[in-house]
Amino acid sequence: MTRKMQAAQVERFGQPLVLKELDIPTPGAGQILVKTEACGVCHTDLHAAGGDWPLKPTLPFTPGHEGIGIVTALGAGVTGVREGDRVGVPWLYSACGHCEFCLAAQEPVCGKAQFGGYTKNGGFAEYIVADPNYVARIPAGLAARDAAPLICAGITSYKGLKETQVRPGQWVVISGIGGLGHLGVQYAKAMGLHVCAVDIDDRKLEHARRLGANAAVNARTGDPVAAVRKITDGGAHGVLITAPSLPAFKQGVGMTRKHGTCVLVGIPPGDFPTPLFDLVANCITIRGSFVGNRRDMAEALAFAAAGMVKADIEMQPLSAINAVFERLAQGEVPSRVVLDFAD
């Protein structure tokens, strides 16, 4: 008899996930089977379940791209990973390895890239099939639950900060202090940056302060652009927008200093107005940033292994996923929920 596993799947966009028993998958040639220990819940999972983006996943599918677990089986020909290794199955599930982008270590934009919990079944399940060439290697001493948020929220905020090109001693704004942003504050402090946190929830801003933010601005009160420009004496050298909310994007551009860079990582559906004259006359760069490459992953995890970054997590069982989604959509998750698969 085939062995079964618990999984939460999206059967229809915008509907609650369905908890079901599925066959435990068998890894094919070149694949591995990972027994899930923990999986973070990212706001991207909400966008996926909502069918928010132009490229939609095929229904039904299992979300989750912050799954950490132990390798329990190897398909034919797998050599780089061993049974018993702890790995993470990230958003960048796989890429072709030989296009111009892969050759330049820009594999997240590979035209043949597959996405965990989106075009491939992800970590809201007791087992995940993964590509051993693209799994995250979890450093010894880092618990699965602590590693989970790092393989999406961590790498994305870390890479986004690098993409701002802000140097130590300069100002960076982090807009949105949720899963990505609360880690972004910690990476930014570890990099020696001055941090101005922006959110619409005073509790998130107090949390940012506890994590080392030098200043905090509530985007719902007064004129947040003017407030940031005053604090930073003319605008931040870099801005990282993680907020899943369109108004944050125009504001973030306005918070950017002359010759500064505004990095976009939040992906609410839709477009935002860009003030063309101000952009041109102030030589401002607006740049998208999509997770990070495998080197960025190793670096982002190394900060945590060295004790410089730690995700704030709330553990929940897989069966609570719909309530967690509801709270995440309302902004009621303090930092990151991690689904607990420990027996």
Ligand code: NAD
């Ligand atoms: P989250 O829900 O944990 O956090 C979002 C935070 O933004 C919350 O603290 C919320 O209060 C705040 N916020 C909402 N509206 C705001 C506004 N107008 N101004 C400032 N702050 C505001 O979400 P998350 O898991 O951190 O994900 C954030 C976004 O990043 C999502 O859109 C997600 O899809 C995207 N994302 C992108 C990448 C990438 O590679 N580019 C990777 C991961 C996630």
Ligand code: ZN
């Ligand atoms: Zn994510």
Ligand code: ZN
């Ligand atoms: Zn490629």
